[in-house]
Amino acid sequence: MMMNGIGVSPGIAIGRAHVLQKQEAALTGIVLLNAADILIEIEKFNNAAAVSITEVETMISNYDTSQGSEGFDILETHIELLSDPQIKDDVTEKISKDRKNVNDAVIEVIRDAMQLFKNMDDEYLSARAADVQDIGDRLLKNLTTTDKTSTQQYKPDTIIITEDLTPSDTISMDIKHVIGFATQAGGKTSHAAIIAKSRGIPAVAGCGPQLKNIQDGDILILHGQTGQVMVNPGQDIIDQYIIQRDAYLAQASLLRSIKDKPAITTDGTAIKLFANIGDAADMEHALGFGAEGSGLLRTELLFMGRDALPTEEDQFEFYKAVALKAKGKPVIVRTLDIGGDKQLPYFNFPAEQNPFLGYRAIRICLDRKDIFITQLKAILRAGAFGKLKVMFPMISNIQEIRAAKVILQEAMDELEKTDVPFDKTIKIGIMIEIPSAALTADLLAKEVDFFSIGTNDLCQYTLAVDRMNEKIKDLYDPYNPGVLRLIAYVIEQGHKHRIEVGMCGEVASDPKATLLLLGMGLTEFSMSAASIPQIKNIIINNSLETAKQVHQRVMEMDSSQAITAYLQEINA
Numbered sequence: 001m002m003m004n005g006i007g008v009s010p011g012i013a014i015g016r017a018h019v020l021q022k023q024e025a026a027l028t029g030i031v032l033l034n035a036a037d038i039l040i041e042i043e044k045f046n047n048a049a050a051v052s053i054t055e056v057e058t059m060i061s062n063y064d065t066s067q068g069s070e071g072f073d074i075l076e077t078h079i080e081l082l083s084d085p086q087i088k089d090d091v092t093e094k095i096s097k098d099r100k101n102v103n104d105a106v107i108e109v110i111r112d113a114m115q116l117f118k119n120m121d122d123e124y125l126s127a128r129a130a131d132v133q134d135i136g137d138r139l140l141k142n143l144t145t146t147d148k149t150s151t152q153q154y155k156p157d158t159i160i161i162t163e164d165l166t167p168s169d170t171i172s173m174d175i176k177h178v179i180g181f182a183t184q185a186g187g188k189t190s191h192a193a194i195i196a197k198s199r200g201i202p203a204v205a206g207c208g209p210q211l212k213n214i215q216d217g218d219i220l221i222l223h224g225q226t227g228q229v230m231v232n233p234g235q236d237i238i239d240q241y242i243i244q245r246d247a248y249l250a251q252a253s254l255l256r257s258i259k260d261k262p263a264i265t266t267d268g269t270a271i272k273l274f275a276n277i278g279d280a281a282d283m284e285h286a287l288g289f290g291a292e293g294s295g296l297l298r299t300e301l302l303f304m305g306r307d308a309l310p311t312e313e314d315q316f317e318f319y320k321a322v323a324l325k326a327k328g329k330p331v332i333v334r335t336l337d338i339g340g341d342k343q344l345p346y347f348n349f350p351a352e353q354n355p356f357l358g359y360r361a362i363r364i365c366l367d368r369k370d371i372f373i374t375q376l377k378a379i380l381r382a383g384a385f386g387k388l389k390v391m392f393p394m395i396s397n398i399q400e401i402r403a404a405k406v407i408l409q410e411a412m413d414e415l416e417k418t419d420v421p422f423d424k425t426i427k428i429g430i431m432i433e434i435p436s437a438a439l440t441a442d443l444l445a446k447e448v449d450f451f452s453i454g455t456n457d458l459c460q461y462t463l464a465v466d467r468m469n470e471k472i473k474d475l476y477d478p479y480n481p482g483v484l485r486l487i488a489y490v491i492e493q494g495h496k497h498r499i500e501v502g503m504c505g506e507v508a509s510d511p512k513a514t515l516l517l518l519g520m521g522l523t524e525f526s527m528s529a530a531s532i533p534q535i536k537n538i539i540i541n542n543s544l545e546t547a548k549q550v551h552q553r554v555m556e557m558d559s560s561q562a563i564t565a566y567l568q569e570i571n572a
């Protein structure tokens, strides 16, 4: 039998199923008759809250941060929720006004709070309902039991099968014996998934009700990347997966061992490896993978998860949080890059024949100076709390850079009139993602402090291939010699004019491209955090000299087929 879910934490687990049945908390319907009972019930709640806080504090002090800080942060959130006056007030009101007993009051308050989170559009925030449920379960447990040592002991090589896991379940999991888990519910952003990933436990979520067919003791193979769960497979399949599992473990341990090593080629060229991020949590996560900063903060994520434009203050807090999490490491903040596939529900985009060639990114910002200047002021102010740089997207000509710089100067002039601190010497850069910008890199380099090559758009505009269109996806090919020539030219011109050149498009995270890009002279790569160790491994095992030869060979080839075949071969 084979089941399919979503792979949420990589690795392969081979073991026996342990099916966890969750007890649903039930309402009792008991009504309190006198005032003395009300006081007793409120007192019971206060005690349960205090015991719960102590339990979570103990979990925090026992937390092994070598397994990542995600679980730690989640537990701190639980302390905040358990101490939240709103929850306490709501429970107290249900007891004193509605005369409900404490059990029913807690169930109802938690249920309402969970609903509030679940209704949020943002996937991450709506997944936080699991935290509310988690503290609710804890409160209910502490209302009914005094047993505080209920951590279960499992047999070796156990794979947990359950409807859903709360963050606490996952954190307190006995990872000596639990080697994986599969859940009916949940997805990539559930806390259980995040913690599993940071602890290196393979996990599959969202398997649906089919998971109920698994019995205690069934032999399982769980694949944390593909999301497959195989039930009672034959010995030949088990043997095959043991080989895959061991190869994965060897690779993972190698990558872990180089996390804190600098990315320097064997002949001494230092390379900067940055992460592409969407918010402060991503920044923190990225440091765990050895990122030396961020080469791209996509600020549109802040604009997307809401129903109105964020204010200067909202944005300031958001960028400041990122700057603080980066702990002095550089962060390139890209100004609003909306339009094309990135729509805002509250922003009236005109109907266009070709949105990717239309009113978008810097074009909107130069047209809607009110939006642009607000964002620039927020970035400048947050720059006082870390090393932020500002970057303009979708630049197609020199006038756009000059116009953007005039507005940046206006933003500084406005801030100068106040006494708020801001970064007066912020570095200014542009994305090179439109062919005209790449071809005039020599001219544009004189206007800015740095370039960042956006291969995702550069590829689509150079090849006239819509990056979102499945039907022509084979034509979307960054190894097309035309695209590679543009990239090489931008890097060359950047160096010639002594400005920094990085790359934040997806090609930066493709191991096939690493030597080629190094050979072209690229020294800053920005990518999804999880890709950093793999790219670093290539850098520290090769010389710049070899990379230059690879570049030379590639430039002599006439098709992307020949280029990719060659790059694959040298990487094998």
Ligand code: PEP
Residues within 6 Å of the ligand: 296, 298, 337, 433, 453, 454, 455, 456, 457, 458, 504, 505, 506
């Ligand atoms: C790019 O175009 O390469 C890029 C990094 O920007 P985005 O993917 O956000 O368009």
Ligand code: MG
Residues within 6 Å of the ligand: 393, 433, 454, 456, 457
């Ligand atoms: Mg782009």
